Amino acid sequence: MIGKKDLEHIGWLARIELSDEDKEKYTPKLNSVLDYFSELDKAETEGVEPTYHVLPMSNVFREDVPTASLSQEEALSNAPKNQHGFIKAPRMM
Amino acid sequence: MATINELRERIHADSSEEIVAEYLEKIEKSKLNAFITVSKESALLQAREIDSKGHEGPLAGIPIAIKDNISTKGIQTTCASKILTGYVPPYDAHVIEKLKAAGAIIIGKTNMDEFAMGSSTETSFYGPTLNPWDTKRVPGGSSGGSAAAVAGGEAPVSLGSDTGGSVRCPASFCGVVGLKPTYGVISRYGLISYANSLEQIGPFGSCVRDVATIFDVIAGHDPRDSTSVNREANYSSALKNDVKGMKIGIPQEYFGEGTDKNVERSVRDAINTLEGLGATTIDIKMPNTKYALSAYYVIAMSEASSNLARFDGMRYGLRTEDSDWHTTFSQVRAAGFGDEVKRRILLGTYALSAGYHDKYYLKALKIRTLIKQDFERAFADVDVLIAPTMPYPAFKIGEKIDDPISLFLSDVDTVPVNLAGVPSISVPCGFTNGLPIGMQIIGKHFDEASILRAAFAFEENTDFHTRQPEGS
Amino acid sequence: MYENPDGVMIGLEVHVQLNKLKTKVFCGCSTDYHNDPPNSHVCPVCLGLPGSLPVINRKAVEAAIKIGLALNCKVEEHTQFYRKNYYYPDLPKGFQITQYDFPISSGGYITIEGEDGELKVGITRAHMEEDPGRLVHEGTIDKSKYTLIDYNRSGMALIEIVSDPDMRSPKEARRYLDKLRNIVEYLDIFDGDLEGALRVDANISIMGGQRAEIKNISSHKGAERALLFEIVRQKNVLRRGGVVVQETRHFDEAREITISMRSKEEAHDYRYFPEPDLVPLKISGWAPAIKATLPELPDARRMRFVEQYGITDDHAKALTSELKLAIFYEDVAKKADPKMAAVWVCDVLKGELNYRDLTVDAFKKENMQKIIELLASKKITEDGAVDIIRTLLDKGGSPDEIVKEKGLLKVEGDIVATAAEEAIKENQQAVADFRAGKEKALNSLVGAVMKKTKGRADARTAREMLLEKLG
Incomplete structure (x- = not known):
């Protein structure tokens, strides 16, 4: 079960600001899902390998040959803020 | 609802421009809210071009609607989220390139659950899509707009994406045909990821042939997707009205508690119909099915928590007022994502976090192995599996939205297919209280031919697919 | 035997940019961006646009194997990519594609000249990853009002070479860096003269305490300076009765100090998991052929x-x-x-x-x-x-x-001989001094010969001739 403190930590890890109201609202729902997930514990998986990729593929490459890039204009076309060809982000600290 | 063949004749006799204009008018007048963006100008322009060039290509002049999580160059692509409102991709998804090359005309982008997270199309920032059969009910999801558009006659064919049933569920609820191909058969390049190890783009149509036609156009190897497989196939040629000797498995677990009696009866009747056409049936046990839902949601949410980390308001999308970087990031996402998306990101973050990774994420992937083995064992004995697509028909808008577990439970029959990466097609197989029922035909990896053939034979011998909702 | 009085333990993480490849690691964007405007060598993949997917550059894998072999590492049978989830404006996807379990090579070493003779420094692993973009701060990182991002560098192929904490002084760290750079330069996969070609993070602890990780080191000299500063800082913390905390510190190259980056983001939890968009590599079989071509x-x-x-x-x-x-x-x-x-x-x-x-x-x-x-x-x-x-x-x-x-042609022997005779005649005092046992007086005679020959005489020959004549 997760409490308010856990939720704050997860919210920070996920970078989603949560209001007090959100925390109230989400906690029981998240816990009901986690409770449902406890079903997983019942499965016997001793010695079972995890499946990361459903098809047994390996060694897929591209050759080291340049392809067209976007123009600077295209690259910046969706950026809410930019300056002198750079994308503008908030201050770091 | 017109088929591609019918439209081809009309395009030949009249013009693509006229056909496209008719569909655009239909969309404009519709109350279904199946579309987020209608690309009227570019569609008409494209149609005129095709008309002037003489209708070359297998889909020349045929309008198609595209789920709004598939990137379309120059057309807003939002994933039905506030955070991507106004985002105009500078590139086309692989499937869009293929469709354009075949002469198809993109008429618009369809509504969906936000970032494909849902089974009802109710979590869209742009409001719910309504089911054409009963506008108080959901069309299913997450590709609800694409299915409703076809059922409502607003597009002859459309594309959706299926992460845990997002093509098959709305196909079932809206009474149309929807295909989820084998993982890797259609390039995901340009599909905005929800859970990349599970999802595939898939076509909708009013009949199996139309679905196969679109599938033929969009399937095939793409070097830009490392998980794209390299195999040649002609799926339309698999459409034979012949299931003699086909072995059908009936997985017992898919008819379990919670399955509507009328749904079960319709699907069993459908299996009988195929038996009558010469197929044989056996009961199959898939004992790990009961773990599939939990495993599916853990994997999907974990991957989603990472896939959606790029939405920070810097390069595209919503930007709130600047503070320091980390705070701005958190506020952009608080303002831009809806509740369901936030909850899934939070749960996925939790499932991958230190101390919980093995308990949730790793465990779910081990269960994925067990489920895959269930399918491998089943397909050692049978050619296809047949089961209900959804345990019940379309539910009412608002009925399940506040109870995440009950919403998850509606995916019980669709998610194992995504965990195993096998193909499945949903076809209409009955009605209950005026609402369509879908059955899914599941095949082995890369054996789309068998499921298309079974679906086609069933369709040729029944008329469920020809019924239309009022006003479509 | 080197005493290592402060119990210094240094481990280095060196990022080598494979800037001699023609394209980035996961997309076809050209690597030749150094003289071009910002955000002009980007595509949906390296800009992290929604829906884009990575595909591995075969040559980058070959280069990674080369490095692994050159560092005496074992090339692993099975290798795969992971996502490292963290957030920084230079990271367009909100995660970095890197390696975690199953790196491409591990368990090697290089030898350097240590404080007390040859020192074997263990290489924990050398793995592949993608480079983030480049950030430009107005002034310093802690005072800047905003951050500018250029993604041209985003997606450049990097090899991260992680050493064991085997170095015991900043000097050894610098020698390790010199040696490492030297080795990768020999492999012809990297041009060390390009900006950002080689970047260093340093882990340092003293007296068995917690380690600090120093980021933003961009030169070998900088590494030595940063480590020297850090030893002094940590010693001062201990002297005052404090405890060195595990943290990330930013090296301010201009001021030659390290600044704490401590903030909430320090609660790192990278939530590694295998990259679903890339399939595993089984390339240990390539190693023998690559080894054969190793310079x-x-x-x-x-x-x-x-x-x-x-x-x-x-x-x-x-x-x-x-x-x-x-x-x-x-x-x-x-x-x-x-x-x-x-x-x-x-x-x-x-x-x-x-x-x-x-x-x-x-x-x-x-x-x-x-x-x-x-x-x-x-x-x-x-x-x-x-x-x-x-x-x-x-x-x-x-x-x-x-x-x-x-007129640098050396003059002939007889000209030197003539000049020596003249010098003896003209410097009787020096001759007398020399004969009296003042050996140094000979130097002024040699100088005189050199002057007469305008420096074209060989000094040794001149000296020999003078001795002969004075003999």
């Missing part, structure tokens, strides 16, 4: 130089410490006396180049061959040779022209 590495070349050319180990070491220099030397030695070439390249040319902040590219091998030929045939003096080298670097021309212009 001769610095240590091997050093030993060969000693053996083949009969030069001293110190000279061989200096010559092989830079690939270009080693190649230059061998080219010169093809047509000139190898021992003389070693002396003149190491002891003279290298110093003159360093003084002018030039590389050996600035000097033609033919000119070096000519100078050594003139020296060997005693046509010029050593002073004359130095003069030619300096003139070539400062003004250009050819050795023959310079010899002619400056």
Whole structure:
């Protein structure tokens, strides 16, 4: 079960600001899902390998040959803020 | 609802421009809210071009609607989220390139659950899509707009994406045909990821042939997707009205508690119909099915928590007022994502976090192995599996939205297919209280031919697919 | 035996950018962006646009294997990519594609000259990852009002080489970096002169305490400075009775100090998981073929130089410490006396180049061959040779022209003899002093001979002649 403190930590890890109201609202729902997930514990998986990729593929490459890039204009076309060809982000600290 | 063949004749006799204009008018007048963006100008322009060039290509002049999580160059692509409102991709998804090359005309982008997270199309920032059969009910999801558009006659064919049933569920609820191909058969390049190890783009149509036609156009190897497989196939040629000797498995677990009696009866009747056409049936046990839902949601949410980390308001999308970087990031996402998306990101973050990774994420992937083995064992004995697509028909808008577990439970029959990466097609197989029922035909990896053939034979011998909702 | 009085333990994480590849690691964008405007070498993949997917550059994998083999690592049978989830504006996807479990190579070592002789530094692993973009801060990172992002660098192939914490002093760390750079330069996959080609994070602890991770080190000298500062800082913390905390610190190159980056983001939880969009690699089978094409590495070349050319180990070491220099030397030695070439390249040319902040590219091998030929045939003096080298670097021309212009041809023996006789006649006091046992008086006589011959006499010959005549 997760409490308010856990939720704050997860919210920070996920970078989603949560209001007090959100925390109230989400906690029981998240816990009901986690409770449902406890079903997983019942499965016997001793010695079972995890499946990361459903098809047994390996060694897929591209050759080291340049392809067209976007123009600077295209690259910046969706950026809410930019300056002198750079994308503008908030201050770091 | 017109088929591609019918439209081809009309395009030949009249013009693509006229056909496209008719569909655009239909969309404009519709109350279904199946579309987020209608690309009227570019569609008409494209149609005129095709008309002037003489209708070359297998889909020349045929309008198609595209789920709004598939990137379309120059057309807003939002994933039905506030955070991507106004985002105009500078590139086309692989499937869009293929469709354009075949002469198809993109008429618009369809509504969906936000970032494909849902089974009802109710979590869209742009409001719910309504089911054409009963506008108080959901069309299913997450590709609800694409299915409703076809059922409502607003597009002859459309594309959706299926992460845990997002093509098959709305196909079932809206009474149309929807295909989820084998993982890797259609390039995901340009599909905005929800859970990349599970999802595939898939076509909708009013009949199996139309679905196969679109599938033929969009399937095939793409070097830009490392998980794209390299195999040649002609799926339309698999459409034979012949299931003699086909072995059908009936997985017992898919008819379990919670399955509507009328749904079960319709699907069993459908299996009988195929038996009558010469197929044989056996009961199959898939004992790990009961773990599939939990495993599916853990994997999907974990991957989603990472896939959606790029939405920070810097390069595209919503930007709130600047503070320091980390705070701005958190506020952009608080303002831009809806509740369901936030909850899934939070749960996925939790499932991958230190101390919980093995308990949730790793465990779910081990269960994925067990489920895959269930399918491998089943397909050692049978050619296809047949089961209900959804345990019940379309539910009412608002009925399940506040109870995440009950919403998850509606995916019980669709998610194992995504965990195993096998193909499945949903076809209409009955009605209950005026609402369509879908059955899914599941095949082995890369054996789309068998499921298309079974679906086609069933369709040729029944008329469920020809019924239309009022006003479509 | 080196005592290591402060119990210093240093481990380095070095990021080598594979900037000699034509394209980035997961997309086809060209790597040739250094002189181009920001955000002009980007595509949906390296810009992290929704829906884009990575595909691995085959040549980057080959280069990673080369590095692994050159560092004596084992190339793993099964390798795969992971997502490292963290957030920074230079990271367009909100995660970095890197390796975690199953790196491409691990368990190697290199040898460096340690505080007390040869030191074997363990290589924990060398793995592949993608480079983030470049951030520009107005002023310093902690004071800047906003951050500007250029994603041209985003998606460049990096090899992260993680060492064991085997180094015990900043000097050893610097030598490790020099050696590592030297090795990768030999592999011809990296141009160390390009901006951002090699970046270093340093982990350092003292007295068995917690370690600090120092980021943003961009030069070998910077690494040494940052570590020296950090040792002093940590010692001061301990002296005041404090505890060194595990944290990330930012190196401010201009002020030569490290700044704490401590904030909430310090609660790192990278939530690694395998990248679903990339399939695993099974490429250990490539290793033998790649090994066969591996060039001769610095240590091997050093030993060969000693053996083949009969030069001293110190000279061989200096010559092989830079690939270009080693190649230059061998080219010169093809047509000139190898021992003389070693002396003149190491002891003279290298110093003159360093003084002018030039590389050996600035000097033609033919000119070096000519100078050594003139020296060997005693046509010029050593002073004359130095003069030619300096003139070539400062003004250009050819050795023959310079010899002619400056009249550097060594004068004949009889002219020296005449000059010696004259010097003896004209410096009777010095002659008397010398005869009285003041050996130093001979120097002023040699000086007089040199003056008369305008420096073209060989000083040793002049001395011998004077002694003979005074005999």
